[in-house]
Amino acid sequence: MKEDFLHYVWQYKKFDFSNLVTVSGELLTIAYCGHYLKQSGPDFFNAQIILDDQKWAGNIEMHVKSSDWYLHQHEKDFNYDNVILHVVWEHDMPVFRKDNTEIPVLELKHYVSEESLRSYQSLMIPKTWIYCESQLRSVDAFVMQHWKERLFVERLERKSVSIQRLLEQMQYDWEAVLFCLMAKNFGLNTNGDLFLKMAESIPFSVLRKERFEVENLEALFLGQLHLLVAEAEDVYARDLNRRYAYLCQKHQLQAVPYETAQFFRHRPDNFPTIRLAQLAMLYHRQDHLFANITAAKTREEFYDLFDVSVSEYWQNHYQFDQVSLKKQKCLSKSFIDLLICNTIVPLQFAYAKSLGKEVAEATFALMQTIAPEKNSIIEKFATFGVKAKNAFETQSLLQLKNEYCHQRQCLQCAIGIQLLKS
Template identity: 55%
Template sequence: MQEDFLHYVWKHKAFSSQSLKTVSGETISIKHLGQHNHNAGPDFFNGQLSINGQLWAGNIEIHIKSSDWYLHNHEKDKAYDNVILHVVWEHDTEVFRKDNSEIPTLVLKHYVDDALFGNYQKLMKSKSWINCEADFSDIDDFLLNNWLERLFIERLERKSDDISTLLQQSNNDWEAVLFIMLLKNFGLKVNGEAFLSLAKSIDYSVVRKLQNDVLEMEALLFGQAGLLDDDVQEAYHSDLKLRYQYLKQKFTLRNEGVLPLQFFRLRPPNFPTIRLSQFANVYTTEHQLFSKVMVMNKKDEFYKLFNKGVNEFWMTHYTFAKASKISKKLLTKSFIDLLIINTIIPLKFSYAKYQGQSIEGELFDLIKEIKLENNSIVKKFLQLKSLEKNALSSQALLQLKQHYCDKNKCLQCAIGNQLIVKN
C-alpha cells in the first residue's frame, strides 16, 4: 500500500461517498474534495465538508495509518493547523490539534470497492517487465493512442526545460542553442556527452566568424576535441593543427572540460572524425540554420537540408593515419531522422512555446512521417500489442517506460487508471 493510492482514490472520488462517517460516528458530506497539492504541506487544499451538519472549509491530510501524522511530525508544523479531515486506510491513534480538539478521521478502506483495491494490488505486486504486461494487449486503442500523444508532448516538455537552460546560458541566442543540440546529437549515444562538452567549449560568436571556411571550422572542432594533439605525418593534419593553434590564440580557446571521444565498438561511418567533418560541412554550407529549420515542416525538406557529406580528405579516410576506399560518406536518412526527433522537433516546440504559440498539430504530422525507432524498449512493447509504426509511438513508449513503468507510477498513467477501475 502506498499513499499515492489513497491520493488517487480521494482525488477521483473512487469510493462510496454515501453514509460516510468519522471514527467517532459523525456523518460526513463532501462538498469539495479540495485541490491536490504536490508540494510540501497538506495533501489537498481548500476542501469543503459538512460534518454533523456543520460546514468546514480547510485542508485534508491523507495517511496510510493515523499514527503517520506523528511519524511525519505534523503536530509541530503550522502548515497543518488548518486540517479539517484526516483520511487514513487504518486508524490506530487519535490526532489532536494544538488546542487539544480532535481532528475528525475517515477510514477510507471501509468505502473502497474490493475490486478496485484488488486491481491496484495486482499491478503493484507484478514482477513482469512492466506492471501491466499481462493486460497491455487489452487496452482500448483510442485511449492508448490519446495517451501516447500526451506522453510525446510530455517528453517534449521535459526536453524544453533543458533547452531553456541552454537558452539562458547563451544569452537567448537560439542559433547557439541549435549549434549545441545539433552537435550533441551528431555524437549519438556513444559520443553525445563528449560532443556536448565540445559544443559548450566554443562560444558561438567564433562559429559565426568561421562559417565561410570548412577547413577553419574543422580545425576548430578537431582541435577543441583534442584530435590534433598527436604527431601525425599527414599534410592535412598538419594544416589543421597550424590553423587551430592560430585560432586558439586569436579567440583564447580552452578545452580542458571537453570529454574524450570514443572510437571503440563504433562502426567506421560513426567515428567522431567523420561526424565532425559532416557537421563542419553543415555549418559552412547552411548559414542561418535556425531560421531555416523553423520554417520547414516536412521530412523531405530536412533530408535535402542535411544532405551533406565530408570534405575531400575524409572521403578516403576514417582516421588521420590510415587511408580507405573512397566514399562521400553522406548523412543517411536514418541519421537525419534522429536529428529531427532529438534536435529539430524539441527546438521547434520550445521556440513556439517561447513565442506563446502552439504547434502540436504540425509536430504530430512531422513525427508521424518518421519511421518507428528500433530499440529494445519499443520491440518489447510491440510484442505485447500492435501499435502505429511511427516515431511518435516510439518516443511516447520511451517516455512511458522510463517515467511511468520503471517508477511504478501506474496511478498517474492512463493505462494503469483503466486497469484499476475495470470490473
C-alpha cells in the first residue's frame, strides 16, 4: 500500500462515504474533500468536515499508518497545525496537536471496496517494463491525446527551469543562452556536456567581436577543448594554433580543464571537430541568431536558417593532418530536427514564459511536422501499442516514461487513473 493510492481514493471519492465513523466513534460527514496539493505540507487544503454536529474547516493529511505522522516529524512543522482530519489506511497509534488535543482519525481501509483494491493491486504488479504495459491498448484515445499534450508542456516546463538558471548565469543575455544550448546539442549525448563547458568558458561578447572571421571561431572552439594539434603539419592547423594563442591573450581566456572529447563510435560526420566547425560557421554566418530563431515558425524556415556547412579545410578533413574525400558536410535535416526539439522549442517556450505569454499553438504545430525521434523508449512503447507519429508525441512519451513510469507515479498519471476507473 502506498500513500498515492489513498490520495487517489480520496480525490476521486472511491470509497463509501455515506456512513463514516472515526476510530474514536464520532460520526463523520465529508462536506468538501479539499484541494489536492502536490507539494510540501498537508495533502488536501481547505477541506470541510462535520464531526457529530460540529463543522470544521482546515487541512487533511494522509498516511499509510498513523505513526507515520511522527515518522515524518509533522508534530514539529507549523504547516500541519491546521490539520482537522488524519486519514490513514491502518490506525496504529493516536496523534496529538501541540495543545495536546487528539486529531480525529479515519481508517480508510474499512470503506474502500475490494474491487477498487484489486484494480489498484493489478495495476501495481511489476511487469517487464512498466506497470500498465498490458493495458495500454485499452486506454481511451481522447484521454491519451489530452494527456500527451499535458506531458509535452510539462517537459517544456522542466527544461525551462534549467534555461532560467543559465539565463541568470549569462547575465540575462538570451543570445549567450542560445549559444550555450546550441553548443550542448551540437555535442550530442557523448560530447554535449563538454561542448557546454566550452561555450560557458567564452564570454559571448568575444564571439560578437570575433565572428567576422570563421577561423577565429574555429580556433576558439577547438582550442578551448584542447583539440588543436601542437605539432601539426598542415598550414591551416598551425594558423589556428597561432590565432588561438593570440585570442587567449587578447581576451584573457582559460581553456576548459582537460577532458577528452569522444571520437570513438561516432560516424565521421559527428566527430567533435566537424560539429565545432559547423557551429563556428553558423555563428560566422548568422548575426542575431536568437532574434531569427524566435521569429521563425515553420520547419522550412529553420532549415533555411541552419543551412550551413564547414570551412574549406574541413571539407576534406575530419581530423588535422588526415586528408579525406571532399564533402560539404552540411547540417542534415534530421540534425536540424534534433535542434528544433531539444534547443529551439524549449528556448522559445522559456522566452515566451519570461514575457508572460502562453506557449503558442504554432509550437505544437511545428513539433507535429517533425518525424518521431528514434530511441529505445519510443521503440518499447510501440511494442505495447503506443506508436508515436511525430516529435510532439515522442517528447510526450519521454516525459511519461521518465517522470511517471520510472518514478512509479501511476496514480498521478491520467493513464493510470483511467485504468483504475475502468
